[in-house]
Amino acid sequence: MKQTKDPFPTIYDVAQASGLSIATISRALNNPEKVSPATRERVMRVIDEIGFVPKADARARALQNTGRIGVVSPFFTAPSFVQRLRGIADGxxxxxxxMVVYPVDSGEHIKHYIQTLPLTRSLDGLIIVSMAVSDDDARRLRDYQIETVLIEFPHPKLNTIEIDDFEGGLMAGQYLIDKGHRQVGFLGVAGLPEFAIHPESRRLAGFRKSLARAGLTLPEAYICNAPYRLELDESVQKLLELAERPTAIFAATDLQAMGLLKIAREKGLCVPEDLAIIGFDDIDFADYVGLTTIRQHMYQSGKLAVELLLSRLKQPDLDVQHLKIQLELVERNTA
Amino acid sequence: MKQTKDPFPTIYDVAQASGLSIATISRALNNPEKVSPATRERVMRVIDEIGFVPKADARARALQNTGRIGVVSPFFTAPSFVQRLRGIADGxxxxxxxMVVYPVDSGEHIKHYIQTLPLTRSLDGLIIVSMAVSDDDARRLRDYQIETVLIEFPHPKLNTIEIDDFEGGLMAGQYLIDKGHRQVGFLGVAGLPEFAIHPESRRLAGFRKSLARAGLTLPEAYICNAPYRLELDESVQKLLELAERPTAIFAATDLQAMGLLKIAREKGLCVPEDLAIIGFDDIDFADYVGLTTIRQHMYQSGKLAVELLLSRLKQPDLDVQHLKIQLELVERNTA
DNA sequence: TGATATCATGAAAGTGCTTTCATGAAAGTT
DNA sequence: AACTTTCATGAAAGCACTTTCATGATATCA
Incomplete structure (x- = not known):
């Protein structure tokens, strides 16, 4: 009767109630084959009776693992990042x-995480999304043997899921050129905090390359940077008000492509006739608005990251891996 | 030299290196005033030297608190839920x-969580989003003294952030009536899994009430249910193809309202002239597409939930609270 | 100067589990 | 019948801290 009242029965209670030792209870739970069937039966019945559930932290302590993996990410609620998160969660x-989520909204934050997370030992693994990791950070993560997978920012010493931003920019440019465009512009990201990474510069580089190959140039006036959100600023207005404005624009992110699309339509421009727009990411809403874009399969990147992490958790001596996500051009109605 | 090589110095290493006992080290860290200034100084210096960081889980175990709060939510990557998550994260x-996120994608899941999370005791608090909680579940959560805040689904015995769905439906209906509509329809949610809650029925009830007050009725033919996503099914098509179709439709969620908007436009209907649309939620993209809607301030609900939770964590004997989120009609271009 | 209060400190218990090692019984072997 | 394996089980150590309680050393008071 005492046991049934106890709100938190421990393994000791089970042992006592069943007349066995705690070692046997533990075995019945974790290595059933090491216990005779009869005993196993008995243990299970008692467990059900008194409602025993192993305490996670005690288990973690003894096991030296925590059953938790951390995800550190900036803007984790931005559409594209959410898709990644979904992939991670599903994986x-x-x-x-x-899954423990560490939103980072300042440079202090990330430094702090990288410095203390491995030390407090409260995580079995770490997925770092779209954040620059210094050699120092990388060394620390390795020294403290916390398995880590980086998404988007590659580091030679750590597992990485890479996005070939250069190639993506090249694909976008080539596509526009193939469509006959000769005056093309670029919409980049402005005002990103210093701790985030800047993939848009590589997308721009790839874009430039494609233009160069076709003998075209990208005039300074055709490059515009706006905040990473739906509501863009006046710099975009100006770009569209140019006497000789571009006939096509490659936006470094879908979110901005959508903002651009809205402004263009408000100005009475027909898309894609007057202005073609191609984005990058393929966020959920891209399909809704019919945005032509370069898909980087966020969901898959997240899922892949956990698979990579789990495989390393199982076999820690595996070589560091650098996987590349396949980019894909999705043709819809804006270009 | 041994200490400096050890990747994970424990409190014992600090004790040994400083010639003090682990008890004193612990005190210097947690109750500095109980230790002489000289000793404190000494301890700190050694800690810095060998790079000691207390292991979180060991600390949690001894302290009986974990420094972790859990968020269990269905569809946690759906736009509206993400906004809530952002509020929680910010809070x-x-x-x-x-923040530990438990995505639930099956009924088994939630039952399992509610039954084991409190028992494994690896959480200080729990926020349960948009999930039905039975009396049994509630009792269990209380018995096992895990502080819990429910969002959207109210329970008398637990802290709750409520949304007045009935009132929202009423507001939507009243607004359409005031605009002169007499033939109004309703777009509800179909195919929600059984473990999720069904706020749309209360939204519908409120909507009906407003119609009744104006002497109007809602014909069966004007009620349509579609999946909770952007791509709606043919039932919506049929509704719009009715000989005498409604002049306005209240969609139970913004996501569906946007789906409806798209279909309406594809059919060549002008919104709001031919068909007025009003949604519910005010997701981020509602503003982008100019959707008139009932805002339930998802972000705020999340933030409020953690504030409530934290205050209860500090003062556990506080009375159970039931907060109501203020609804707000946001007039844009679709109605 | 002897008795008492104050204070910094250490020993040890508690936290709830896993796992190694030892033990004794049953089964198998010659 | 004596001996070796095999197998189920229990005792106990280990995990890395916090905190209570006891102790001995000072400081305080009469």
Missing amino acids: LSSTHYE | LSSTHYE
Whole structure:
């Protein structure tokens, strides 16, 4: 009667109630084959009776692992990042791992995370999304043997899921050129905090390359940078008000492409006739608005990241891997 | 020299290196005033030297708190839910709490979580979003003294952030009536899994009430249910092809309202002239597409939930609270 | 100067589990 | 019948901290 009242029965209670030792209870739970069937039966019945559930932290302590993997990400609620998060969550859902999300909104934050997370030992693995990791950080992560997978920012010493931003920019440019455009512009990202990475510069580089190959140039006046959100600023207005404005624009992100699309339409421009627009990312809403874009399969990148992480957790001596996500041009109605 | 090589110095290493006992080290860290200034100085110097960081889980175990709060949510990557998540994350960011996300995608899942999370005791608090909680579940959560805040689904015995769906439906209906509409329809949610809650029925009830007050009725033919996503199914097509179709439709969620908007436009209908549309939620993209809607301030609900949770964590004997989020009609271009 | 209060410190218990190692019984072998 | 394996089980150590309680050393008071 005492046991049934106890709100938190421990393994000791189970042992006592069943007349066995805690070692046997533990075995029945974790290595059932090491226990006789009869005993196993008995243990299970008692467990059900008194409602025993192993305490996670005690288990973690003894096991030297925590059953938790951390995800550190900036803008984790931005559409594209959410898709990634979904991939991670799905990848983790079939395992017994929990997902701890560390939103980072300042440079202090990330430094702090990288410095203390490995030390407090409260995580089995770490997925770092779209954040620059210094050699120092990388060394620290390795020294403290916390398995880490980087998404988007590559580091030679760490597992990485890479996006070939250069290639993506090249694809976008080539596509526009093939469509006959000769005056093309670029919409980049402005005002990104210093701790975030800047993939748009590589997208721009690839874009430039494609133009060069076709003997075209990208005039300074055709390059515009705007904040990473739906509401763009006046610099975009100006670009569209140019006497000789571009006939096509490659936006470094879908979010901005959508902002651009809206402004263009407000100005009475027909898309794609007057102005072709191609984005990058393929966020969920891209399909809704019919945005032509370069898909980088965010969901898949997240899922891949956890698969990579899990495989390393199982076999820690595996070589560091650098996977590349396949880019894909999705043709819709804006270009 | 041994200490400096050890990648994970423990409190014992600090004790040995400083010639003090682990008890004193612990005190110097947690109750500095209980230790002589000289000793404190000495301890700190050694800690810095060998790079000691207390292991979080060991600390949690001894302290009986974990520094972690759990968020269980369905569809946690759907636009509206993400906004809520952002509110929760922001609310938590100024604290030392970590956010563990438990995505639920099956009924088994939620039952399982509610039954085991409190028992494994690896969480200080729990925020349950948009999930039905039975009396049994509620009792269990209380018995096992895990502080819980429910969002959207109210329970008398637990803290709740409520949304007045009935009132929202009423507001939507009243607005359409005031605009002169007499033939109004309703777009509800179909195919929601059984573990999710169904706020749309209350939204519908409120909507009906407003119609009744104006002497109007809602014909069966004007009620349509479609999946909770951007791509709606043919039932919506049929509604719009009715000989005498409604002049206005209240969609139970913004996501569906946007789907409806797209279909209407594809059919050549002018919105709002031919068909007025009003949604519910005010997701981020609602502003982009100019959707008139009932805002339920998802972000705020999340933030409020953590504030409520934190205040209860500090003062556990506080009475259970039931907060109501203020709804707000946001007039844009679709109605 | 002897008795008492104050204070910094250390020893040890507690936290709830896993796992190694030892033990004794049953089964198999010759 | 004596001996070796095999197998289920229990005792106990280990995980890395916090905190209570006891102790001995000072400081305080009469």
